[in-house]
Amino acid sequence: MDQGRRNAERKAVGLLVKLKHTSVVSFIQEYAVNISPGGMFIRSREPQPVGTPVRFEVRIADGQRMLKGSAVVRWTRPAEDVTGPAGMGIQFTELDEASQALVDRMLRHKSDLIAAAPTAPRAPSSAAKLPSVAPVVPPMAPVPTRASSVHAIPSVAPAVTPALKPAPARPPAPVPPPPPPRPSSAVDISLDDLLAYTPAPSPEPDPFDLGPDDEYSPKAPTDFNLTDLSAAATPGPQSPAPVAARPAPTPAPVAPPAPAAMQRGSAVELELDSSEDDEPLEFARPVAGHSQRPVARKPAPALTPAPIPRPAPPSRPSVSTPVIAPSAAKPSALPPEPKTSPGQVRTVFLTPPTGEIEGKGPVIGVDLGTTNSCVAVLVNNKPTVLRSREGYNTIPSVVSLSSQAKLLVxxxxxxxxxxxxxxTIYGAKRLVGRPFDSAVVNQVRERFHYEIMPDARGRAAVRMGEHVLSLEEVQGLILRECKELAEQHLGQKVERAVVTVPAYYSEPQREAVRRAGWMAGLKVERILNEPTSAALAYGLNREMAKRVLVYDLGGGTFDATVLRIDKNVFEVLATGGDIFLGGMDFDNKLVDLLLERFLKQEKVPFQGDRVALSRVTDAAERAKVALSESNTYEVHIPMLMMDEAGRPRDMHVTLTRAEMEAACMPMVLRTLDVVGDVLLDAKMRVSDVDDILLVGGQSRMPLVREKLKEMFGRAPHAGVNTDEAVALGAALYSGAVDRVSSVVLIDVLPMTIGVAMPGGGFTRVIERNTPLPAQRSFAISTTRDNEEVMELSLFQGEDTHISANEYLGTVRLEGLPKGPKGSVRVAITLRLDSECVLHVNALEYSTRKEMKATLATRYSPEELRQRLGVARDAAQAAEERRGQDLKERSGRFWGFLKKVVGKG
Incomplete structure (x- = not known):
């Protein structure tokens, strides 16, 4: 029987490939650089024989199908072949419509990556240049498609370039020797080779080996991927990390270099034998008479060649922010701390679930605001804002205790x-997730009517009656109110939510929001930045291609974000903001103005109590709203206070819009400064912005619109509801949680993450506005003989001194091998995934063993000063520098409030 007949009679092998990816976007980004129109390479220790027909299906972690079709095994690489990983190259014979659309989408994305990829310069280093090895895969011809009921996935690329011309198919041939590396291409280098080729450390190495200063600037990031034991190509030019291996007593043979990324035009490579955590593969039983070795899941030897590295793409899916994750747990399912844990967030009014929330049913969108919150749901693919119990479209973010000790929300x-x-607790959004003894809390804790104090974990909390209430629980009470409104509207249980936060929120604050959702019985499926969510409400499904500025001036925070919208791809180019600039601060300026007029009118300074000051604040807020519509407003507060003679004093003041605008002008100009900085970071001019979106209630102020019009030469867009846009965008995105969607969100890191240096210096590691996901690696060495434990403190912010930045935590490295000072070196990798979750990994050089690295240790400011040798006067100067701007913009209102603290 001839070969053709044998192939015709052979039954197809059923192949199910399951990957760890959580979304179609991450799948595209990892494999787009290695895709070809004709087929793909599947890694397996037991490849199928050449000529075997295959019916394959590729799925990701949540069960979504990526590719489905038929193929034929065209060539194989056995396990003993050192030129590359074992596996088989398959040629597509048939793809369904959705799979072909996904392949086309990946090809377009690949074209954009190739067009945008610069030449990677080498940083100054004494390490020898390393060769790269690229496996050669026979090119495969494009395949026919067949009809499918699955909708095609639209293009992800903002600008579509012509797809690469596929090479004609050719008969299987032996794999030729690997070609020499292309000098202009950025290649990946395995960590084994990196350690083997680097020189020995100097006798007295710097304990924090971060290389030259410019290596951690946005222009020349330095990075090597410790997760895959290879150097990952991150967006922008970069060079191998100049790290040094521990000197060996005797020469050792150099390990064979790990295979580098496949050349352009090769097939996509999928890993079948990835790890023990992967689900087992499912194969159809082979036809009798054909020998076929079963797939065995054997543990990999100690020095297994590194998996083929995949260059990190310049664009990536977003959402939010960093959340510290000591392990690789899924961020949307943040596990609660055990009830017996000493660091547990204790609750007073809420009863958190005892375990992980199952997370079934509908997903709601929540705009968790400083002064007001808003909840929306998606009904028949249309977002709808839910009314409060009183009939309003927003919910005040306020929690109070009545005189009968009854909780009110x-x-x-x-x-x-x-x-x-x-x-009465308000403005919790400003302080949630912050340590009580932090510089920011110390500067503002006397500026609220209620008492702020530490909880059992040392976080900022509030006193309510006899209870100490965590700010996470305050936020949780607001989220529970939103949850109950949604359940009443939908008539079913609600356990999941997409929650929005300011783009400039720090990592601990985002973690606190997730925990607040858990307290309320909600699984936070996604944390969206508020400007991104507003952009969704503006541009989703509108087939537009624009660059948009989102100007979000809410009740307590301000964000400015520039996005590029291309159909349903929303890419953040740069973001900035101020979490202590919002409508509350405008109110306080008007309080100053009213009390000045009161003094001028009554010839007596204000000496009222907390209730009297609250009445003035309420009148100021009403005046601000009224003066946005009219030119004058009468403020009348009878019996505001009693003078020393016991006579009542009234406030009767007439305010004009001009007076209000003069008082608030410095804060509006401050927002324009932030806008200018964001445009500078995005490398854009004002003329490059196609549209301006106003979000947040304070953006209704006529002065804001007037100044933006002066800056950009045109009026802002008026088609988005400033109060509802963020919640509507969150509800729209909730429709993409459970299914493959064409919506792609691409975000950036809002604030720089770095490490503390001895003396209090701050070394920047991952710069702000770095596209996500991102990672950076660096080396540290022991500073004492036989040191077995090292610590590394991480901060987030833009100041050069750690005291003016946000403290994230301290990484504790345990189990170091004993050795002389400076001889033990550890590679530290800080990795931010697409959810902006921060992961920390450590690898000891000489043994190449992964070490235990936990980011759970937190020290007080005084403990940090002692451990890092920070001078007290330098720390105090940094804290004062951070708080000076707050003091300047707060006016005299806080002075009045401080005087009345403690009065009944």
Whole structure:
């Protein structure tokens, strides 16, 4: 029987490939650089024989299908072949419509990556240049498609370039020797080779070996991927990390170099034998008479060649922010701390679930605001804002305790602001997730009517009656109110939510929001940045191609974000903001103005108590809203205070819009400064912005619109509801949580992450506005003989001194091998995934063993000063520098408040 007949009679092998990817976007980004129109390379220790027909299906972690079709094994590489990993190259014979659309989408994305990839310069280093090895895969011809009921996935690339011309198919041939490396291409280098080729450390190495200063600038990032034991190509020019291996007593043979990334035009490579955590593969039983070795899942030897590295793409899916994750747990399913844990967030009014939330049913969108929150749901693919119990489209973010010790939330709580200000909690969004003894809390804790104090974990908390209430629980009470409104509207249980936060939120604050959702019985499926969510409400499914500025001035925070919208791809180019600039600060300026006029009118300074000051604040807010519509407003507060003679004093003041705008002008100009900085980071001019979106209630102020018009030469867009846009965008995105969607969100790191140096210096590692996902690696060495434990403190911020930045935590490295000072070196990798979750990995050089690295240790500012040898006067100067701007913009209102603290 001839060969053709034998192939015709052979039954197809059923092949199911399951990958760890959590979304179609991450799948595209990892494999786009290695895709060809004709086929793919599947890594397997037991490849199928050449000529075997295959019916394959590729799925990701949540069960979504990526590719499905038929193929034929055209060539194989056995396990003993050292030129590359074992596996088989298959040629597509048939793809369904959705699979072909995905392949086309990956090809377009690959074209953009190739067009944008610069030549990678080498940083100054004494390490020898390493050769690269690229496996050669026979090119495969494009395949016919067949109809499918699955909708085609639209293009992900903002600008579509012509796909690479496929090479004609050719008969199987032996794999030729690897070609020499292309000098202009950025190649990946295995960590084994990196350690083998680098020189020995100097006798007295720097304990923090971060290389030249410019290596951690945005222009020349240095990075090697410790997860895959290979150097990952990150966006922009870069060079191998100049690290040194521990000197060996005797020469050792150099390990064979790990295979580098496949050349352009080769097939996509999938890993079948990835790890023990992967689900087992499913094969159809082979036909009798054909020998076929079963796939055995054997543990890899100690020096297995590194997997083929995949260059990191310049664009990536977003969402938010960093959340510290000591392990690789899924960020959307943040596990609660055990009830017996000493670091547990204790609750007073909420009863958190005992375990992980199952997370079934509908997903709601929540705009968790400083002064007001908003909840929306997706009904028949249309977002709908839910009304509060009182009929409003927003919910006041206020929690209060009545005189009968009854908990009040939302509008009922807001009514207590004038009656019981010391028992009414507002503005929790500004302080949630911050340590009580941090510089920011120390500067602002006396600026609220209620008492701020530490909880059992040392975080900022509030006193409510006899209880100490964590700010996470305050946020959780607001989220529970949103959850109950949604359940009432939908008529079913709600356990999942997409929650929005300011783009400039720090990593601990984002973690606190997730925990607040868990307290409320909600699984936070995604944390979206508020400007990105507003852009979704503006541009989703509108087939537009624009560069948009989102100007988000809310009740307590300000964000400015520039995005590129291309159909349903929303790419953040740069972001900036100020979490202590919002409508509350505008109100305080008007309080100053009213009290000045009161002094001028009554010839008596204000000496009222907390209730009296709350009445003035309420009148200021009403005046601000009214003066946005009219030119004058009468403020009348009868019996505001009693003078020393016991006579009542009234406030009767007429305010004009001009007076209000003069008082608020410095804060509006501050927002424009932030806008200018963001445009500079995005490398854009004002003329490059196609549209301006106003979000947040304070953006309704006529002065804001007037100044933006002066800056950009045109009026802002008026088609988005400033109060509802963020919640509507979150609801729209909730529709993409459970299914493959054409919506792609691409975000950036809002603030720089770096390490603390002895003396209090701050070394920047991952710069702000770095596209996500991202990672950077560096080396540290022991500073004492036989040192077995090392610590590394991480901060987030833009100041050159750690005292003015946010403290993230301290990485503790345990189990170091004993050795002389400087001889033990550890590679530290900080990795931010597409959810902006921060992971820390450590690898000891000489043994190449992964070490235990936990980011759970937290020290007080005083403990940090002692451990890092920070001079007290330098730390104090940095804290004062950080708080100076807050003091300047706060005016005299906080002085009045401080005087009345403690008065009944």
């Amino acid at each position: 939302s509008h009922r709580a807001k009514s207590q602001v004038l009656l019981r200000p010391e028992q």
